[in-house]
Amino acid sequence: MSFEIVDRDLLARIGRFETKSGVVETPLLFPVINPGIQPIHPKTLEKEFGCRALITNAYIINKNFKETAVENGLHRFLDFSGSIMTDSGAYQLLIYKDIEVTPKEIVQFQEAINTDIATILDIPTGWGVSKEYARYTVKETIKRAKALEKMKSRDDLAWVGPVQGGQYLDLVARSAREMGKLPFQIHALGSPTPVMEQYKFDVLVDMIFAAKMNLPPERPLHLFGAGHPFMFALAVALGCDLFDSAAYALFARQDRYLTDSGTTRLASLQYFPCSCPACNKTDPETVRALPREERHKLLAEHNLHVSFYELRRIKQAVTEGRLWEHMEMRAHGHPSLLQALKKVAKYSEYLEKQGPVTKKGGIFFFSSLGLARPEVLRYRQRLLDRYSPPPHAKVLLLLPQTRKKPFHTSKEHETVMNQMRQTLGDKVDAVHVCTYSAPFGVVPTELDDVYPVSQNVIAYPFDHETVNYVAQQVANYIQKTGYDQIILLRDPTVWKRKIGAACRRACKTRKVPFISLHERDPWAESTIEHLAEVLKEAVTVP
Numbered sequence: 334m335s336f337e338i339v340d341r342d343l344l345a346r347i348g349r350f351e352t353k354s355g356v357v358e359t360p361l362l363f364p365v366i367n368p369g370i371q372p373i374h375p376k377t378l379e380k381e382f383g384c385r386a387l388i389t390n391a392y393i394i395n396k397n398f399k400e401t402a403v404e405n406g407l408h409r410f411l412d413f414s415g416s417i418m419t420d421s422g423a424y425q426l427l428i429y430k431d432i433e434v435t436p437k438e439i440v441q442f443q444e445a446i447n448t449d450i451a452t453i454l455d456i457p458t459g460w461g462v463s464k465e466y467a468r469y470t471v472k473e474t475i476k477r478a479k480a481l482e483k484m485k486s487r488d489d490l491a492w493v494g495p496v497q498g499g500q501y502l503d504l505v506a507r508s509a510r511e512m513g514k515l516p517f518q519i520h521a522l523g524s525p526t527p528v529m530e531q532y533k534f535d536v537l538v539d540m541i542f543a544a545k546m547n548l549p550p551e552r553p554l555h556l557f558g559a560g561h562p563f564m565f566a567l568a569v570a571l572g573c574d575l576f577d578s579a580a581y582a583l584f585a586r587q588d589r590y591l592t593d594s595g596t597t598r599l600a601s602l603q604y605f606p607c608s609c610p611a612c613n614k615t616d617p618e619t620v621r622a623l624p625r626e627e628r629h630k631l632l633a634e635h636n637l638h639v640s641f642y643e644l645r646r647i648k649q650a651v652t653e654g655r656l657w658e659h660m661e662m663r664a665h666g667h668p669s670l671l672q673a674l675k676k677v678a679k680y681s682e683y684l685e686k687q688g689p690v691t692k693k694g695g696i697f698f699f700s701s702l703g704l705a706r707p708e709v710l711r712y713r714q715r716l717l718d719r720y721s722p723p724p725h726a727k728v729l730l731l732l733p734q735t736r737k738k739p740f741h742t743s744k745e746h747e748t749v750m751n752q753m754r755q756t757l758g759d760k761v762d763a764v765h766v767c768t769y770s771a772p773f774g775v776v777p778t779e780l781d782d783v784y785p786v787s788q789n790v791i792a793y794p795f796d797h798e799t800v801n802y803v804a805q806q807v808a809n810y811i812q813k814t815g816y817d818q819i820i821l822l823r824d825p826t827v828w829k830r831k832i833g834a835a836c837r838r839a840c841k842t843r844k845v846p847f848i849s850l851h852e853r854d855p856w857a858e859s860t861i862e863h864l865a866e867v868l869k870e871a872v873t874v875p
C-alpha cells in the first residue's frame with residue numbers, strides 16, 4: 334500500500350495507489366456496485382469500461398449474502414479482479430437506525446471477505462443536526478478509529494479513516510487532525526446528502542478545505558457521495574483523489590441522462606449529445622421505447638462513460654497545468670458550481686502555498702474569477718515582499734498595458750522609450766517605467782517577460798472587479814516604494830478613472846507629487862511628446 338504522486342496542478346494529484354489487487358491511478362472513480370441490483374455487471378465494468386476499481390457495501394453483503402461472500406471471497410463473489418473498496422454501511426445504519434452489527438463485526442467481516450480497501454464503522458454527521466450531536470459523531474468516530482488496531486488481524490488491507498463534522502467546519506478540522514494522527518492509508522470526507530442533492534457546492538468547498546488543510550497531505554482523500562461528473566473538476570482541484578459514483582445507476586433508474594454540465598431527462602432529449610459506445614448505436618426515441626430494464630442499463634452505461642470521460646479530461650488538464658481553466662469552464666455549466674468557485678477565492682493563499690509552481694504554458698483569464706489563481710497571488714506577494722525598484726529611479730512612470738507582450742517590445746512602449754531617450758538624455762535612468770495591467774497589477778519593465786506576466790491571454794473589456802483589483806495593486810505599489818514623483822499615462826477607454834483615482838489617493842498619503850496625463854489617445858504622437866516634456870521637468874527638479 335503506497336501512494337506515489339506523479340503529477341500535480343492546484344491541489345489535484347495524479348497518483349498511483351497500490352492495493353493488494355493491483356495499482357490504480359488517481360483521481361479515481363469507484364462505481365458503486367449494489368450486490369442486489371446490478372445494471373452493469375462488475376465483469377462488464379472490467380472488460381468493457383477498463384474499470385480497475387469498484388466500491389460495494391459491506392453492510393448489505395453482511396446482511397444478505399454473508400456466507401457466500403465469506404466462502405468465495407469478495408472478488409469471486411462479485412466476479413471482479415481489480416481493487417475493491419468496501420463502505421462499512423454507516424450510512425445505512427444512519428437511515429435504518431439498525432444496531433444489529435457492531436464496529437468490530439464490520440471490521441472483521443471486511444477482513445473475512447478479503448476486501449482491498451476497508452472502512453471503519455463511523456457515525457456520519459448528516460445534515461441539519463445540532464452542534465452537540467455533530468460533536469458526538471466526531472468523538473465516537475475517533476474512538477472507533479482508535480480501536481481499529483485492536484480489532485483487525487491483517488495488515489494487507491488499506492483502511493479508510495472517515496472525517497466527520499458536517500457543516501460545522503471547526504469540527505471537520507478537529508476530526509481531520511485527530512484522524513490524521515492515526516495510521517490510516519486513506520481518509521474520506523462524508524458529504525451529507527443535502528449538500529449533493531441540493532447542489533450546496535459552496536458548502537462543500539468549505540468542508541473540503543477544512544478537511545484538506547488538516548489531514549496529512551501524503552494520504553489520498555476520498556469524497557463520499559460525489560458521483561456527478563459535473564463537479565469532479567472542482568473536487569479534484571481542491572485535492573480530492575477518490576470518488577464513488579452511485580449516481581450513474583440511481584439517475585438511470587429515474588430515466589435521467591448525465592452530461593458534463595448537468596442532468597437531462599430522457600423524455601426531453603431529441604439527440605444524444607454524446608459519442609460513447611452506448612449512445613453511438615442508438616437514439617433517444619428508440620431508447621424511450623425499450624423495456625424498462627434495458628433502457629436503464631443503457632442509461633447507466635452512458636452515465637458511467639460520461640463520468641470516466643470527465644475524469645480523463647481532468648487528468649489531461651492536470652498534465653497540461655490547465656486545471657483551473659477546465660474547472661472554470663465547468664463552473665459555468667451550473668450557477669451552483671459558479672457559486673462554489675467564487676468561494677474558492679477565500680482559500681487562494683492555501684492553494685498558492687500547497688499547489689506546485691508550474692510553468693507549463695499560457696494562462697487564460699476569462700473574468701475576475703481568475704484573480705483567485707495561485708499565479709496572481711504569487712506575483713502579488715513576490716512584488717510586495719521581494720522586489721525593490723532600481724536605486725537610481727526617482728520618478729515612476731506608469732504606462733498602460735498593450736496587447737503585445739512583453740509590453741516593452743510593443744510599438745507603443747518602444748516609441749515612449751525612444752522619445753524619453755531623446756528628450757532626457759543621460760537622465761533617462763531616473764525614470765522607472767512600469768506597466769499597469771490586468772490581471773497582475775504593476776509590472777516593472779525589467780520583469781515583464783517573467784512567467785506568467787507575458788504568458789497569458791485576458792478577455793477585454795475587463796470587469797469591474799478586475800479593474801478595481803489592478804487599481805488597488807497600483808496603490809499598494811506606490812505606498813510601498815519610495816519614488817519622489819509618480820506620473821501616470823492614462824488609458825481612459827480601458828480603465829475609466831480608476832487607476833488615476835488610486836494613484837492620487839496613494840500619492841496623497843505618501844505626500845509625493847502626482848501628475849496624470851489624460852489625453853484621449855495615450856499613444857498619439859502629441860501625447861508622447863507632452864509626456865516626455867513632463868518627464869524632463871520632473872527629473873530636472875532639484
Ligand SMILES: [Zn+2]
Nearest residue numbers: 607609612635
Ligand atoms: Zn453516451
